[in-house]
Amino acid sequence: xxxxxxxxxxxxxxxxxxxxxxxxxxxxxxxxxxxxxxxxxxxxxxxxxxxxxxxxxxxxxxxxxxx
Amino acid sequence: xxxxxxxxxxxxxxxxxxxxxxxxxxxxxxxxxxxxxxxxxxxxxxxxxxxxxxxxxxxxxxxxxxxxxxxxxxxxxxxxxxxxxxxxxxxxxxxxxxxxxxxxxxxxxxxxxxxxxxxxxxxxxxxxxxxxxxxxxxxxxxxxxxxxxxxxxxxxxxxxxxxxxxxxxxxxxxxxxxxxxxxxxx
Numbered sequence: 001x002x003x004x005x006x007x008x009x010x011x012x013x014x015x016x017x018x019x020x021x022x023x024x025x026x027x028x029x030x031x032x033x034x035x036x037x038x039x040x041x042x043x044x045x046x047x048x049x050x051x052x053x054x055x056x057x058x059x060x061x062x063x064x065x066x067x
Numbered sequence: 068x069x070x071x072x073x074x075x076x077x078x079x080x081x082x083x084x085x086x087x088x089x090x091x092x093x094x095x096x097x098x099x100x101x102x103x104x105x106x107x108x109x110x111x112x113x114x115x116x117x118x119x120x121x122x123x124x125x126x127x128x129x130x131x132x133x134x135x136x137x138x139x140x141x142x143x144x145x146x147x148x149x150x151x152x153x154x155x156x157x158x159x160x161x162x163x164x165x166x167x168x169x170x171x172x173x174x175x176x177x178x179x180x181x182x183x184x185x186x187x188x189x190x191x192x193x194x195x196x197x198x199x200x201x202x203x204x205x206x207x208x209x210x211x212x213x214x215x216x217x218x219x220x221x222x223x224x225x226x227x228x229x230x231x232x233x234x235x236x237x238x239x240x241x242x243x244x245x246x247x248x249x250x251x252x253x
Contacts, residue, residue, distance in 0.1 A: 002120060002235060005120070005122070005235050009233070014232045014233075015122070015232065016121075016122045016123045016124060016125075016232045017121070017122055017123070018119070018120070018121040018122075018123055018127050019119075019120050019121070020118050020119060020120070020133045020134075021118050021119075021120050021237075031133075031134070033127075035122075035123050035124075035125065035127075038125040041126070041182075041184070042125050042126055042228075043125060043126045043127070043226065044123045044125040044126060044127045044228075045125075046127070
């Protein structure tokens with residue numbers, strides 16, 4: 001399974017996001033679309049501004065390196 | 068008007084020996100109306116982009132390139148026309164869950180209006196014993212006959228979601244999705 005996915009799940013379970021694989025660089029990490037909510041049509045509301053303080057690139061990369 | 072009598076096994080060159088307008092049924096052009104049910108135009112699109120992943124439990128767009136929603140459009144020639152929409156999608160869901168239910172939804176946009184739902188299908192997998200690593204590939208065929216009542220561009224796309232954020236959805240994983248749109252005379 002994707003290391004990025006695993007690392008995020010370890011650091012913050014149930015996080016929802018949309019990304020282009022593989023996430024191996026900070027540049028690609030900064031393109032991840034984080035799901036912050038839903039609209040009235042149950043469509044994901046997303047942002048590329050990371051709203052999760054525990055999911056910095058440094059923390060995610062460190063967790064990925066352990067896998 | 069001069070008339071020519073043709074004998075047995077004789078022929079006439081319609082292109083050089085006849086003036087006037089041929090009936091459309093005999094190969095003429097310029098028809099302005101068509102019998103209901105006739106296919107007036109067709110549009111196809113193939114999506115091979117397999118680098119998108121998501122854990123979203125709310126709908127997100129299937130992409131055809133990084134950050135680009137996969138949209139296919141057709142512009143009806145008459146408001147009475149219908150649009151036959153044929154989608155075939157390929158998705159893999161991967162996760163260590165007892166259950167994963169993955170939805171594929173077809174939506175339509177007329178002109179610059181917002182998208183509205185047309186139809187959807189559910190796929191996925193369930194392991195009766197306990198959570199375990201599952202990677203079902205699912206093929207969805209979404210078919211819909213729309214009556215958009217417009218001559219503005221009609222645009223279609225697929226949206227996806229998974230029932231669990233512990234599942235990663237990967238569209239077009241080792242395969243691809245296709246779309247065909249046909250304008251049918253009304």
